Amino acid sequence: MAIDARSMKDMILAEGVDLAGIASAEDLLLADPARPPRGLMPTARSVIVMAVAHSLGSVYAPDIRLWTRNKMQTSRLLDQVAEKVGRCLERQGFLTLPVSADKPVEIHKTDPRSGKKLQHTKTLGQLSLKHAAVSAGLGNIGRSNLLITERFGPHVRLGAVITEAPLEADTPRVFDPCPDGCRLCEQACPVGAIRGGAYTVDPCFHFWSWGFDRVPPKRLKDWPGYLKMLLTHTARRDFVVEFGQTLITDVDNCMACMRACPQGSEWKLIRPKVQGG
Numbered sequence: 001m002a003i004d005a006r007s008m009k010d011m012i013l014a015e016g017v018d019l020a021g022i023a024s025a026e027d028l029l030l031a032d033p034a035r036p037p038r039g040l041m042p043t044a045r046s047v048i049v050m051a052v053a054h055s056l057g058s059v060y061a062p063d064i065r066l067w068t069r070n071k072m073q074t075s076r077l078l079d080q081v082a083e084k085v086g087r088c089l090e091r092q093g094f095l096t097l098p099v100s101a102d103k104p105v106e107i108h109k110t111d112p113r114s115g116k117k118l119q120h121t122k123t124l125g126q127l128s129l130k131h132a133a134v135s136a137g138l139g140n141i142g143r144s145n146l147l148i149t150e151r152f153g154p155h156v157r158l159g160a161v162i163t164e165a166p167l168e169a170d171t172p173r174v175f176d177p178c179p180d181g182c183r184l185c186e187q188a189c190p191v192g193a194i195r196g197g198a199y200t201v202d203p204c205f206h207f208w209s210w211g212f213d214r215v216p217p218k219r220l221k222d223w224p225g226y227l228k229m230l231l232t233h234t235a236r237r238d239f240v241v242e243f244g245q246t247l248i249t250d251v252d253n254c255m256a257c258m259r260a261c262p263q264g265s266e267w268k269l270i271r272p273k274v275q276g277g
């Protein structure tokens with residue numbers, strides 16, 4: 001059976017993925033610095049983008065490690081489906097590359113073009129899944145810097161497949177995903193990484209990795225205060241063992257911006273009344 005865009009999406013949705021869309025590999029919206037799909041596969045024609053909704057219960061769980069487990073399972077489902085799609089398309093004669101929903105990432109401290117030191121770190125995946133999702137018509141990027149979908153808000157994990165198969169592309173949807181005047185994600189961010197709709201990666205990355213609400217200071221005179229904070233932390237928590245868990249199970253320390261977002265038509269009936277916290 002020849003595969004077309006509709007049958008490909010039906011196959012993906014039947015595997016338990018919630019949203020699927022297709023973008024042209026040539027016209028994909030790109031992050032900066034650009035990581036175009038044809039850099040990964042010069043003959044690529046299409047990028048299939050998939051979203052799996054998180055369990056909303058895990059989004060509102062009091063311990064973020066419960067959400068982390070859900071994140072791992074949604075990534076696993078996406079990676080497994082990407083693998084199946086890849087096998088199916090390669091059997092039909094199209095070179096296909098499943099792209100992981102998770103790490104690794106490149107972390108740049110200097111601008112790869114100019115070699116100059118960047119004011120803030122640039123952290124990049126091999127393919128920016130949010131840009132791919134916007135291109136494939138799954139949603140749009142909100143003030144939180146997250147992809148917001150109409151049905152599940154930002155509470156989705158993204159995955160993708162790059163393929164030579166010429167599949168009909170969806171059109172990006174132009175809409176403002178944030179309600180007028182909504183600042184819930186900005187207010188929820190514990191480190192002020194979202195301000196006026198702009199996002200700063202360094203405080204977010206630091207808090208997400210270590211759970212510290214301060215980045216290592218640039219000025220020598222601020223170091224005693226920073227070291228004191230580290231010592232207080234290690235006196236209270238077993239930092240070494242906890243960090244070991246982070247390495248093994250990919251624990252996150254934050255997803256406050258995602259949690260605070262009230263968007264998502266599917267969640268109307270089950271969203272807990274009290275948000276945040």
Ligand code: B12
Pocket residue numbers: 029031032033101102103104105122123124125126127128129130131134140141142144145146147148153154155156157158159199201204205208252253254255256257258
């Ligand atoms: C590296 C990375 C991180 C790093 C750095 C993030 C960063 N923004 O730089 C860290 C560790 C800090 C991080 C944090 C988080 N991440 Co992260 N991360 C990634 C990863 C691996 C690569 C991102 C990438 O390459 N970005 C490219 C850079 C240049 O783009 P950007 O800085 O993110 O944002 C640009 C665009 O938003 C653009 N922009 C702004 N408005 C608009 C509008 C339009 C229309 C367009 C086209 C572009 C655009 O301007 C920004 C600056 O250039 C992706 C997975 C992947 N392979 O894509 C997950 C991913 C983006 N992360 C995700 C999540 C959930 C998170 C967190 C909530 C943490 C968590 N617990 O998981 C926070 C949210 C932070 C935030 N508000 O942005 C999800 C997002 C899902 C969603 N619904 O959007 C992804 C897609 C993982 C996945 N498989 O689902 N992340």
